[in-house]
Amino acid sequence: MSKLPDLKQYITEEFIPDGNNDHLADDLDLIASGVIDSLGVLKLVAFIENTYDITLEPEEIDPENLKSIDAVSKLVESRGISLA
Amino acid sequence: MKIDLAHSFIEPMAANQPNVIAVKMKDNQLSYQGLNQRSAEIATQVAQFVKTSETCVGMFIEKSIDAVVAIYGILRSGSVYVPMDIKNPVERLRHIIKQCEIDTLVTTPNNVSKLDEALGERASQTNLIVINDDASLTLIPASSPIPLEKKGFRVENQNLATVLYTSGSTGVPKGVMLTHNCLTRFCDWSVDYFKLTAEDKCISHAPLHFDLSIFDIFAAHRAGATTVLVPDGMSGNPRYLTKLIATESITVWQSVPSVLVLLLKYGAIENYQYPNLRQVLFAGEKLSTENAKKLATHFSNATLHNIYGSTETNNSFVFSFPASLGDDIPDPLPIGKAYSYVDYMIVTLEGEPAGIGEEGELYVKTPTLMRGYRNNKAYLYESDARYGYFKTNDIVKQLPDGNVQFCARADDVLKSNGYRINVTEIDTVLQSHDVIREVGTFAVPDDEIGNRLIAYICADEDTLSMLELKTYCAKHLPHYAVPHEFEITSEPLPKTSSGKVNKQQLKKMRQEKHVEIT
Numbered sequence: 001m002s003k004l005p006d007l008k009q010y011i012t013e014e015f016i017p018d019g020n021n022d023h024l025a026d027d028l029d030l031i032a033s034g035v036i037d038s039l040g041v042l043k044l045v046a047f048i049e050n051t052y053d054i055t056l057e058p059e060e061i062d063p064e065n066l067k068s069i070d071a072v073s074k075l076v077e078s079r080g081i082s083l084a
Numbered sequence: 085m086k087i088d089l090a091h092s093f094i095e096p097m098a099a100n101q102p103n104v105i106a107v108k109m110k111d112n113q114l115s116y117q118g119l120n121q122r123s124a125e126i127a128t129q130v131a132q133f134v135k136t137s138e139t140c141v142g143m144f145i146e147k148s149i150d151a152v153v154a155i156y157g158i159l160r161s162g163s164v165y166v167p168m169d170i171k172n173p174v175e176r177l178r179h180i181i182k183q184c185e186i187d188t189l190v191t192t193p194n195n196v197s198k199l200d201e202a203l204g205e206r207a208s209q210t211n212l213i214v215i216n217d218d219a220s221l222t223l224i225p226a227s228s229p230i231p232l233e234k235k236g237f238r239v240e241n242q243n244l245a246t247v248l249y250t251s252g253s254t255g256v257p258k259g260v261m262l263t264h265n266c267l268t269r270f271c272d273w274s275v276d277y278f279k280l281t282a283e284d285k286c287i288s289h290a291p292l293h294f295d296l297s298i299f300d301i302f303a304a305h306r307a308g309a310t311t312v313l314v315p316d317g318m319s320g321n322p323r324y325l326t327k328l329i330a331t332e333s334i335t336v337w338q339s340v341p342s343v344l345v346l347l348l349k350y351g352a353i354e355n356y357q358y359p360n361l362r363q364v365l366f367a368g369e370k371l372s373t374e375n376a377k378k379l380a381t382h383f384s385n386a387t388l389h390n391i392y393g394s395t396e397t398n399n400s401f402v403f404s405f406p407a408s409l410g411d412d413i414p415d416p417l418p419i420g421k422a423y424s425y426v427d428y429m430i431v432t433l434e435g436e437p438a439g440i441g442e443e444g445e446l447y448v449k450t451p452t453l454m455r456g457y458r459n460n461k462a463y464l465y466e467s468d469a470r471y472g473y474f475k476t477n478d479i480v481k482q483l484p485d486g487n488v489q490f491c492a493r494a495d496d497v498l499k500s501n502g503y504r505i506n507v508t509e510i511d512t513v514l515q516s517h518d519v520i521r522e523v524g525t526f527a528v529p530d531d532e533i534g535n536r537l538i539a540y541i542c543a544d545e546d547t548l549s550m551l552e553l554k555t556y557c558a559k560h561l562p563h564y565a566v567p568h569e570f571e572i573t574s575e576p577l578p579k580t581s582s583g584k585v586n587k588q589q590l591k592k593m594r595q596e597k598h599v600e601i602t
Contacts, residue, residue, distance in 0.1 A: 024551060034557050062317050
């Protein structure tokens, strides 16, 4: 079963207080668009680690890997977890 | 006599210790010899376009070894380095380029297109010196250059070395002009006080357009030490940072306090030992005593330094204590005593000198004081009697033990995540949005980031989504000034008797709402 909806739901609940995620595209740059800030990135890391039961290496916690739903999916899949 | 400039030591240092590493980032490093050679190459290119002893040359580069090379190259060409945050909104970049009359920039290939956008019409008049991946340089000269009238000049230490942009009280960023003398006095004192040597490995956490970087680059290099750069993308990654301190055997750390709090909270700080870390400097905002005590348990061989200053004055007070002080670390942490070359006075609201324990505004007189703000003469000297003293807008008090204690800010400027923010600037940006009728931005204290920014907005709720609002802010404000919370209401906001948005009332409204939730 796809776990990707979890991620989208988490981002909406945590960072978009009015819950309106109509324009939350999978490739939207969450950092450049101001949706999440640096502390938000750390919260996102904690969510990813708990949800997918992985520990990210310090080098992996790079905004490039966490800046969009697509990027996070790629990161999680690189750990051998299938999201499809 | 040889004039002492911010970069004068480069050549002798390269001769004395050619193979010592001057700057390192990830797996790349550059020796003092390499820094000397590469910065000389840039200087040769830049020098073609330098008109006077204070020509400003822009830097549009992410934090990197190349950026450090560019700083020295620009200074060695006899010009002034103006570092820009490549993540800044285009309007802000344009403001800097225009105000500093920049027609020469140092950049890297991946930044050229964004730079072109920021330059707009000026692109055809601008010379670009591009540092390629293989360290070679490509010159892209202006297609229609502004005629260059070159005069002979010699850079003195009263000439400008850099212009650093910081949040202004009117909401428009202000360019703080610092001379070579500002930098060398501060660096000499720092090398002496923190006993920096060629054995040291100093972290460079702050961005290069931030005043903390003066210590990380110039003070460290003046001592012949190695500067270890934290790449832009990793500065908010506490696990990376704790690992870096441990694996690189960092000896000197400097950052804003909120980063240290991140290390404690999210950095898995207990995973490593830090026996080599001997100096921990934090500046820019308050660190709680509770967090200072926690840091002291991990950084047990270090001396900790609570530093007070501003971009305008550079640092002027420090409170230093060994980690071994443990439970005896004072609460709250004072800002300590003035640097040896700093004079100060504390003035009450009535304009009288404040007594011991009495609150008043801090005025600072220091040789490291800026020359002024770019294109703005009226920057200091509230009255003749205080001539030469900088009005800090900080309320402090003198303690009986000789230390000074910070109490509060006297204006709308505040710190969040260590960044100086003016809420007026946020109000102005939000007010410019088509459907927003009224706005009131304020801050509430936050344990992790110092201050949390909250914007109350009056607009028709269904016309404005939160996502759109955040995106709008991110486009027009620096990333650190994007409010953390928005409250949208269709009701008019409360007003003061003078008709302004009543922010005190808004604070109260938010407090009540939070009580309801919890």
